[in-house]
Structure formats: C-alpha cells, structure tokens
Amino acid sequence: MPVLVIAEHDNAALKSATLHAVTAAAAIGGDIHLLVAGAHCRPAAEAGANVSGIATVLLAEHADYENPVAEDLAALVVPLAKGYSHLLAPASTFGKNLLPRVAALLDVAQISDVAAIVSPDTFVRPIYAGNALATVQSADPIKILTVRSTAFPPAAADGGSAAIEAVAAAGSAGLSHFAGAELARSERPELTSARVIISGGRGMQSGDNFKMLEQIADRLGAAVGASRAAVDAGFVPNDYQVGQTGKIVAPELYIAVGISGAIQHLAGMKDSKVIVAINKDEEAPIFQIADYGLVGDLFKIVPALEAELAKRSGGR
Amino acid sequence: MKILVAVKRVIDFNVKIRVKSDHTGVETANVKMAMNPFDEIAVEEAVRLKEAGTASEILAVSMGGPPCQETIRTALAMGADRGIHVLTDAELQPLAVAKLLKAIVAKESPQLVILGKQAIDDDCNQTGQMLAALLGWPQATFASRLKIGDGAASVTREVDGGLETVEIKLPAVVTTDLRLNEPRYASLPNIMKAKKKPIDQVSPDALGVNPAPRLKTLKVEEPPRRKGGGKVGSVEELVDKLMNEARVI
Numbered sequence: 001m002p003v004l005v006i007a008e009h010d011n012a013a014l015k016s017a018t019l020h021a022v023t024a025a026a027a028i029g030g031d032i033h034l035l036v037a038g039a040h041c042r043p044a045a046e047a048g049a050n051v052s053g054i055a056t057v058l059l060a061e062h063a064d065y066e067n068p069v070a071e072d073l074a075a076l077v078v079p080l081a082k083g084y085s086h087l088l089a090p091a092s093t094f095g096k097n098l099l100p101r102v103a104a105l106l107d108v109a110q111i112s113d114v115a116a117i118v119s120p121d122t123f124v125r126p127i128y129a130g131n132a133l134a135t136v137q138s139a140d141p142i143k144i145l146t147v148r149s150t151a152f153p154p155a156a157a158d159g160g161s162a163a164i165e166a167v168a169a170a171g172s173a174g175l176s177h178f179a180g181a182e183l184a185r186s187e188r189p190e191l192t193s194a195r196v197i198i199s200g201g202r203g204m205q206s207g208d209n210f211k212m213l214e215q216i217a218d219r220l221g222a223a224v225g226a227s228r229a230a231v232d233a234g235f236v237p238n239d240y241q242v243g244q245t246g247k248i249v250a251p252e253l254y255i256a257v258g259i260s261g262a263i264q265h266l267a268g269m270k271d272s273k274v275i276v277a278i279n280k281d282e283e284a285p286i287f288q289i290a291d292y293g294l295v296g297d298l299f300k301i302v303p304a305l306e307a308e309l310a311k312r313s314g315g316r
Numbered sequence: 317m318k319i320l321v322a323v324k325r326v327i328d329f330n331v332k333i334r335v336k337s338d339h340t341g342v343e344t345a346n347v348k349m350a351m352n353p354f355d356e357i358a359v360e361e362a363v364r365l366k367e368a369g370t371a372s373e374i375l376a377v378s379m380g381g382p383p384c385q386e387t388i389r390t391a392l393a394m395g396a397d398r399g400i401h402v403l404t405d406a407e408l409q410p411l412a413v414a415k416l417l418k419a420i421v422a423k424e425s426p427q428l429v430i431l432g433k434q435a436i437d438d439d440c441n442q443t444g445q446m447l448a449a450l451l452g453w454p455q456a457t458f459a460s461r462l463k464i465g466d467g468a469a470s471v472t473r474e475v476d477g478g479l480e481t482v483e484i485k486l487p488a489v490v491t492t493d494l495r496l497n498e499p500r501y502a503s504l505p506n507i508m509k510a511k512k513k514p515i516d517q518v519s520p521d522a523l524g525v526n527p528a529p530r531l532k533t534l535k536v537e538e539p540p541r542r543k544g545g546g547k548v549g550s551v552e553e554l555v556d557k558l559m560n561e562a563r564v565i
Contacts, residue, residue, distance in 0.1 A: 069482060070445065071454055093475040097457045100410065100445035109411055109530035112440045122534065127438050128333045132342055135534040175454035176484040179470065183478040192476070196565070220565055228494065238460065238495065239478045244439070245494060247476065253564040263332070270542055274562045276554065289544035291562065294554055304551040309565075312555060 001085040002031040002055065006077065008094045009036060009044035011066070014051070016193040017090030019154035022051055024147040025088050026155065027117040031055040033084070034162070037076055037169075039066035045164050052156035055163075062169030067178035074101040076170040081106055081142055085120065091146035091248075092192075099144055108140035113248075115151040129244040129267035149192055150250035150271055184239050188214075191242065194223035196253045199242055199269075202229035203258020203279065203298055210236055212302045213257060219309050225249065227259045243268035258298045261286030278302070317464075317486075318373045319362040320426040321396065322417060323355040325380060325387040326437040339535040342437075351387050353499075354432025356394075357492040360499040361462060362430055363395035370464050371428075373397050377420055379408055385515060392510035393502035399515035404527060406520065410438075412527035414446035419523035421451060426487065428469075433458050433491040444491035454484035458493040 003025045008015040018034075025032045032053055036045040037060040045059040058080070064072055077098075081087055087102065089095030091113045103110035115133070116124035122137045123145065191197060198213045198220070210224065217224050225247070226240035242249055244267040254272035259265060261277070261284055269275070270289055277290035278301050287293040294301060327333060327342070328350040334343045351359075365371040376391035378384040379402040388399035402416050421429065434441035448455035456462075456471035460479065463470045464486075473480045474493045502510070520527045548554045558565045 067480075069454075070457075071448075074449065093458060093473075096441045097445065097455075100442035101449040101455065103442070104411060104414055104446035104449035107411075109409060110440075110442050110446075111531065112442060126539070127536070128327075128342060129436065129439065130539060131333050132335050132536050133539050134536050136531045137534055138531050140530055174485075175452075176456070176482050176488075179481040179483045181475075181478065181480040183480075232495065237478060238474045238493075239476060244436070245434070253558065253562070264329075274558070274564050275544065276558070287545065287547070289542045291544060291546050292554055292557055293545070293547045294549075294551070295547070301551060305555070308551050308555045312559070 001083065002033050003028050003086040003088065004033045004035055004080065004084040006087065006089040006095070006098065007034050007036045007044065007048055008090050008092060009038060009041065011038040011041040012043050014044055014047045016154060016190070017092050017149045019051065019157060020149035020152045021088050021090050021147040022053060022155035023152040024114065024117060025086070026053050028086055028120050030085060033058055035060065035077070035080070037065045037068060037073055039063050047157070049162040049164055050158050050160050052159040054160050057162050057164045058167045059164050060167045060169050064172040065169065069176045069178060070098045070101050071175045072170065072172045073098050074105060075173055077102050078105045080167065084142060086143045086145065088145050088147055091148050095146045099146055103144040106142060108142055108144060109138060110144045110146070111136060111138060112146050113148045114145045115148045129263050130270065131263065148248060150248055184237060188217055189221065189223045191223045191225050191247050191249055194251050196220045196222035197225050197249055197251045198222050198255040198257065199225035199227065199259060200230055200235070200257050201227040201259030202233060204230060204235055207235040212306070215306050216302065216309065219306065219313070227262070227265045256286050257302060259286055260284045261289070317371050317428065318375065318424065318426040319365060319371045320375045320377060320421065320424060320429045321355070321358045321362050321391065322429070322431045322443070323359065323376055323378045323387050323391050324352040324435045325349050325378060325384050326352045326435055329353055329436055335536055335538045339537055341533070341536050349383065351390050352432050352435045354434060354492050356499040357494070357496050358430040358432050359391045359394045359396060360497045361492060364497065365464065366395065375400065375424060375426065377402070377417065379404065379413060379416060381405055388515055389510050390502065392513045393507045394500060398513055401515055401517045402520060402523070403517050404520050406527045407529045408527055409529045409531060410440050410442035410446055411530060412525065413443050414450055415525045416520060416523055416527065417447050418450045419525055428486060429489045431489070431491050433493055444489050448489035451489070454488045456482050456484050456488065457491045459490050460493050460495045462490060462496065
C-alpha cells in the first residue's frame with residue numbers, strides 16, 4: 001500500500017519540512033503520495049510533483065483551506081486514509097496540531113517526532129526532552145507519524161515527475177476559523193533549515209543587544225535563535241525559541257551566546273554538527289556539549305568575533 | 317461555565333532522568349515527581365477565568381496509580397474545586413487518556429477543557445487534539461492567549477512562524493503553551509483547604525474504556541553521548557578552528 005505525506009506549504013511553495021518527511025516516507029517503502037490541501041495552491045502541488053520519489057500528488061483546493069484549521073483538514077484526510085499504510089507529516093506546529101486529530105478519528109495511535117524508521121511498524125522517537133530514545137512498535141492497521149526534520153535529510157526538490165490528481169475538498173465543519181496571524185518576516189534563513197544559527201540567551205540582557213547577533217548572522221548567512229529564557233524575558237518573539245517545546249534544529253554550526261544550557265534548550269540543538277558556546281560562566285552546562293567553548297564576557301567577545309569575521313572576509 | 321483541566325504526574329523537570337539498565341524504561345523509583353509544567357499553566361488559566369467570574373467551577377482530572385492524588389491536590393490547592401482520579405495501573409497512552417477524558421466530559425458537561433500541550437515525559441503532544449476529535453469539538457492548541465466570549469473563544473496560538481489567532485465555538489478543547497500565564501504557587505492556607513476538597517475515584521471499567529496501550533515499547537536507550545568540552549582561548553583561535561578544522565564557515 002502507498003504512503004501518504006501531508007504537505008506543509010504556504011500555497012505558493014512547499015515548506016522544507018515536507019521534504020524531510022518525504023525522505024522518512026521513502027525509508028518505509030511503497031509508493032509515496034503527497035497531499036497538498038490549500039487555496040490556489042497549484043504552485044505548491046507542482047513543486048510537490050517535482051520532488052524526487054513522489055508518485056502522485058493529491059490536490060485539494062478550496063477557499064476554506066486558505067489558512068486551514070485542523071478540524072477541516074482532518075475531515076479531508078480521514079476518508080483518504082484507508083487507502084494507505086502510513087500517514088506522515090512534519091513534526092512542526094502544523095503536523096502536531098493535525099495528526100493526533102486524524103489518528104483519534106481513525107481510532108489508532110499517533111507516533112510523535114519519529115527520529116528513525118527501524119521497519120514499517122517500528123520507530124525510534126525521543127522522550128524526556130531527548131534524554132532517552134524509545135523504540136516503539138505499532139500494531140494498528142495504519143501508522144500515523146510526525147517526522148522530526150533534523151533526523152532525515154531533505155528529499156531532492158527536483159527530478160520527480162508525479163501526476164497531479166484533484167481530490168474533492170471536504171468543506172468546513174464550521175467549528176473554528178482562522179482569524180489572523182502575526183508572522184515574522186525576515187530576510188534571514190528559517191531556523192529549521194538554516195546551515196548556521198546564532199542564538200542568544202538570558203545573558204544578552206535585552207532585545208536591542210540581539211542586533212550584535214544579527215550582524216554576525218548576516219555575515220555568515222545564519223538564522224537567529226534564542227533560548228526560552230530570552231523569549232520569556234521578552235527580548236525576542238516566540239518563533240525564535242530553540243528547545244524541547246520550541247524548534248528542533250541541527251545546523252552545521254550552532255553558536256550559543258549567553259546561553260547556560262538548560263536541558264530544555266539542549267534538547268533542541270544538541271544534534272548540531274558543530275557547537276560553539278560563548279558564556280562568562282565557566283561551569284555553564286552548555287560547555288559540556290560544545291566543540292569550541294570560549295569563556296568570557298559576550299559583550300567583548302561578540303563584537304570581536306564580528307570584527308574578526310570582517311577581517312577574514314577582506315573587510316566586506 | 318464549568319472548566320475541566322487534565323493534570324499529569326511526571327518526573328519533576330529539574331530531575332536528570334536515568335534510563336533503566338534493562339532498557340525497559342526510565343527509572344521512576346525514588347525520583348521527585350511533580351505536575352507536568354504545561355498542566356500547571358492549564359490549571360492557572362482556569363483559576364484566572366474563575367477569578368474573573370467567567371468560570372463557575374473547575375474540575376481537575378488525573379489518571380494513574382494512587383500517587384496521582386497528590387497531583388490533583390496540587391491543582392485543588394491552586395484553586396480547582398474538586399477532583400476526579402481515574403485509578404489504574406495500566407500504562408496510559410494518549411488515545412486511552414483521550415477516551416477516558418471523553419467519558420468524563422460526557423458525565424460532567426464542561427464548556428471548556430484545558431490541557432497542557434504536551435507532557436514532559438513522553439513529549440507526545442497529542443491528548444488535547446485527540447480529545448477534541450473524539451468529542452467533535454474544536455481545538456485550539458499551543459495557546460498563548462485565551463479570550464472567552466459569548467459561546468465562543470478567541471485563542472492566540474504559538475506556531476512555527478510566529479503567532480496565529482483562531483476563533484472557536486464552545487464547547488472546545490484548549491492546550492497551553494509556555495507563555496499563556498505564570499502559574500502561582502499554592503499558599504499554605506490553600507494547601508490546607510485543598511485537603512478538604514472532594515476527589516472522586518473511578519476506574520477505566522466504570523467509564524467503559526479499555527485503556528490497553530496501542531504502542532509497544534520495545535526498548536528505551538540513552539542517546540549517543542556528544543563529545544564536548546573543547547575550549548578555545550581567543551576569538552582568533554575560534555575563527556581559525558571554525559575555518560580550518562571544522563570547516564563550517
């Protein structure tokens with residue numbers, strides 16, 4: 001039986017998390033179908049048809065799906081589900097909101113944040129903020145998984161030539177509706193797909209001081225993140241948060257500035273390839289997982305780092 | 317309006333967990349337990365709604381072995397009015413918890429159910445969504461602001477890209493995110509008063525629910541340990557290493 005991946009997209013394009021979920025689907029085996037539900041979302045469906053490894057794109061277009069709510073998407077997905085062995089979505093706020101609702105309507109378990117596919121019915125997932133890994137087996141007739149993006153590389157965005165099939169929209173149940181959003185607009189890469197991330201913690205002392213990190217981010221093509229402490233203190237908005245309950249990231253380079261390294265933060269970034277920690281407290285737990293720790297006053301080190309990077313890049 | 321809050325007893329968030337040597341799970345014997353932090357936020361929100369005159373009664377529900385009574389008492393000390401303890405030794409997974417809550421909702425008819433968005437032990441982030449599905453109710457997950465209106469609520473949600481607001485009809489299920497509120501500490505007089513508040517005990521059988529787990533845990537292991545602890549002495553050395561040793565910039 002084929003596997004269905006539920007695409008996260010903004011109607012114009014696929015979110016990168018979708019490509020990671022496709023890789024997880026490929027590890028299960030079977031044809032991969034991609035559901036693109038939205039409004040005027042043919043561009044996203046066409047992007048899906050080009051993704052390597054996808055056999056069929058299911059396109060459900062309806063004005064109700066412009067900013068779809070989980071209640072309405074679940075009503076669309078549940079009748080489709082019986083033709084599939086597995087349903088997958090990214091373990092983003094989109095997938096986490098939707099798939100448990102679908103699973104309960106199908107009377108099956110949902111497996112959250114899958115980090116490895118052992119076999120078509122056996123999966124590895126982190127528990128206790130990533131301090132333990134559980135291997136779980138499902139006997140349910142359909143397996144419903146949210147996929148941890150950092151655990152699977154993205155599928156190639158081109159090379160595919162899937163057919164696009166229209167499916168009927170399910171309509172709105174009228175239980176809830178989208179009323180507005182305040183989404184961050186940034187020229188910098190998204191946290192979850194950035195190659196380099198520089199994050200600030202409580203040690204930054206104010207939101208203004210994050211400008212220092214932004215300068216370095218712009219020099220390195222990096223995204224800017226934060227610890228929960230910095231978000232709770234109001235220095236930066238919630239979408240900056242890296243950690244157990246924020247975003248899970250695994251960039252090539254993670255630079256933690258003024259972050260002590262609470263378990264909840266480490267859970268979100270400890271799979272980064274290279275970790276740099278800058279903190280004045282030599283005993284801070286962040287140093288235990290850092291490849292390169294630099295002990296000292298961040299207000300001296302960060303400007304010096306910016307100057308050094310500028311010097312090495314020939315003053316650009 | 318009656319509000320139901322679900323509270324889970326978990327290992328305290330400050331405890332560094334240990335995986336059992338036989339790989340069957342995580343050591344819980346002689347470990348400090350506490351209410352799941354997201355559920356504390358749920359209780360706090362309900363209590364604030366009662367203090368504002370929006371809610372009339374708060375019912376706190378927990379499930380598991382006898383010590384769950386303590387978790388319910390904590391909710392009562394924070395301001396909940398009464399408790400229901402679903403007493404069971406079974407391993408409870410989110411779908412079973414949602415079914416048990418649904419059965420309690422059918423008896424109690426709350427207009428609002430507030431739960432933590434996830435428990436910090438299994439990190440599932442499922443129960444609220446599943447309960448909403450089984451009830452056919454709207455759901456507003458990851459709430460950072462909740463405003464109750466006439467037969468409806470406006471909920472601001474923390475999503476990956478920022479904040480999103482949804483309008484939901486009541487009755488509904490809301491799950492809490494970190495910044496919805498800061499939970500209070502129960503005062504000593506309130507802790508004493510909580511001892512006199514009623515807690516009903518009920519079995520999954522009596523609720524007509526088979527709580528048997530759907531997922532079998534084959535093993536629990538420690539994640540690979542990261543070799544960290546490296547230090548550099550200067551910014552120049554750091555940049556040098558990043559360029560020439562790690563080759564990441």
